[in-house]
Amino acid sequence: MTFVRVMGFSLLILLVYTGFANILPQVQGDPPKEEEIDAGSLDMAGMVSLGQQLFSGKGTCTLCHNKRLRAPDLLALDLAKSFPQRLADPRYTGIAKSKEGAQAIGEYIHESMLDPSKYVVAGFGKKGSGDTISQMPKINLPPISLSPVEINAITAFLQDRAGLTPTIALPSASEAPAPSNDAGEEEEGPSTTAVAALEKFGCSSCHDLEGSEADIGPKLNGISKKLDDAKITEAIIKPNAEIAEGFEADTMPDDFGEQMRVSELNLIIDYLKNLPENP
Ligand code: HEC
Numbered sequence: 001m002t003f004v005r006v007m008g009f010s011l012l013i014l015l016v017y018t019g020f021a022n023i024l025p026q027v028q029g030d031p032p033k034e035e036e037i038d039a040g041s042l043d044m045a046g047m048v049s050l051g052q053q054l055f056s057g058k059g060t061c062t063l064c065h066n067k068r069l070r071a072p073d074l075l076a077l078d079l080a081k082s083f084p085q086r087l088a089d090p091r092y093t094g095i096a097k098s099k100e101g102a103q104a105i106g107e108y109i110h111e112s113m114l115d116p117s118k119y120v121v122a123g124f125g126k127k128g129s130g131d132t133i134s135q136m137p138k139i140n141l142p143p144i145s146l147s148p149v150e151i152n153a154i155t156a157f158l159q160d161r162a163g164l165t166p167t168i169a170l171p172s173a174s175e176a177p178a179p180s181n182d183a184g185e186e187e188e189g190p191s192t193t194a195v196a197a198l199e200k201f202g203c204s205s206c207h208d209l210e211g212s213e214a215d216i217g218p219k220l221n222g223i224s225k226k227l228d229d230a231k232i233t234e235a236i237i238k239p240n241a242e243i244a245e246g247f248e249a250d251t252m253p254d255d256f257g258e259q260m261r262v263s264e265l266n267l268i269i270d271y272l273k274n275l276p277e278n279p
Pocket residue numbers: 055059060061062063064065070071072074086108109112113116117119120121124125134135136137139154205206216
């Protein structure tokens with residue numbers, strides 16, 4: 001019985017290969033055209049799945065938008081219900097006001113990435129700004145630097161999650177990113193400079209590094225006066241072991257220890273220790 005199955009399977013494999021041998025020459029006859037269509041044919045389903053990858057990958061959205069609730073938990077929130085409420089709030093002055101339905105929600109999501117201060121969810125503004133300046137970095141600028149197509153992809157992903165039909169424009173053939181790899185690319189291979197490592201892990205989205213002026217976490221200038229190497233390491237890989245004064249626990253991601261190579265950690269520690277004390 002088993003033998004027959006094995007035979008049958010081998011025969012199948014043989015047929016598949018024979019089949020391929022027959023097809024291959026034809027494919028090879030016309031390869032450039034095939035590839036072009038592939039790269040340029042991101043349909044809406046492709047955009048949604050690219051957006052999903054970017055949301056937790058290169059876009060670093062989940063650094064802040066997560067269950068720890070230091071920013072609205074976008075994956076748990078009923079966007080179709082809560083976003084229209086934001087748009088109806090007199091504090092909202094953005095472009096989505098004139099739109100309706102899925103279109104309005106899409107515009108709001110898109111705008112939230114490019115110009116987060118157009119509407120600041122109560123309690124989530126920069127300290128002392130009275131909720132007029134968002135703590136969220138502009139996603140199209142360094143260090144996150146997503147392209148317009150990537151920002152559209154995330155918009156489509158969030159609209160889709162909200163149960164809405166995405167309203168974004170599909171990318172043209174020349175704009176479309178390579179189908180695979182694009183979102184995960186930067187995750188692969190260890191960073192070889194401190195600045196690259198800080199970017200990879202999104203440190204400057206929360207700390208005032210590389211001129212980001214972020215203040216979700218404390219300034220790190222002069223950190224070596226306060227903490228020795230072991231304590232700096234602990235602050236990075238076990239952030240809740242000790243909480244910096246004036247800040248809350250459970251804000252900084254606690255899984256850098258699993259994601260970082262030792263070489264990246266060392267680069268970062270060296271860099272932080274050498275930051276000028278008074279920039
Ligand atoms: C450094 C932390 C941080 C990162 C990274 C971040 N955000 Fe935010 N985001 C916030 C905070 C804080 C708010 C709430 C303040 C506000 O309304 O602007 C917010 C608000 C938003 C809102 C409006 C939410 C609402 O309830 O009205 C959207 C949409 C959004 N972010 C999308 C994103 C996307 C998409 C990404 C990734 C590409 C991202 N954010 C990355 C911190 C962050």
